[in-house]
Amino acid sequence: AQSVSQHNHHVILSEAASLELGCNYSYGGTVNLFWYVQYPGQHLQLLLKYFSGDPLVKGIKGFEAEFIKSKFSFNLRKPSVQWSDTAEYFCAVSYSGSARQLTFGSGTQLTVLP
C-alpha cells in the first residue's frame, strides 16, 4: 500500500531560524505532491503543490518545497520562520489512477518560539 512518511513529529524553532520538514512517499509511479497546513482551530489549507515541471515549487507565505524523484522526497522549506508559522504541517500524495485520493502523512507539529 502507498504510504507517506513525515520523519519529524514535533519541531521547535526560534523565530528567524530556517525550517526543513521531511516527507517521503512509497510509490514509484506518477505522483502529485502537496503540503497542507493546519493552524490551531482552523481548517486544512493548501501551502503548495507539485504536479510536473520545475521540481522547486514556491507556495504561500514564503514556503517552498523540492521534489527529488530519485529519493521519493518532497521536503518543505522556509528560510526564516515566524511565530505565526506555528501549526501542524501535512504532506500528502495522490497517485496516478487513484481518482485523486489523497494519502497523508501523520503530520509535523511546528512550534516557533518568539
Next chain:
Amino acid sequence: DAGVTQSPTHLIKTRGQQVTLRCSPKSGHDTVSWYQQALGQGPQFIFQYYEEEERQRGNFPDRFSGHQFPNYSSELNVNALLLGDSALYLCASSRGLRDDGYTFGSGTRLTVV
C-alpha cells in the same frame, strides 16, 4: 472562511448509535471527498462522490456510507458506532475529478462514548 461548510461542528454519540454528518462544498465545486482524522494522525480517505456516485473508497468498512445530492452537498453516515470512530471528520471539495488541490472544511468532531 473555508468555503466548505460542515455540520454539526461537534457531536457526542453513544456506542451502537448511528450518525449523519453533512457537507456543503465550495461554490463551483461538484466533487466531495470525506476523510477521517484521528487524534495525532493525518487524515485518512473514506470515499469520494462525483455526479451523485461513489467514485473511490478507502479502507473503511461498510458501516461508513455516503450520499451526494443534486446540489452537490453530501452526507456521511456511520452505523453501529464504535469507540474507535471518535475522530475529526473532514469534508473536502474540488472541481470535477481534477487534482489541483482540495478545499477542506473545518470538520465535525465526533466523540463516541
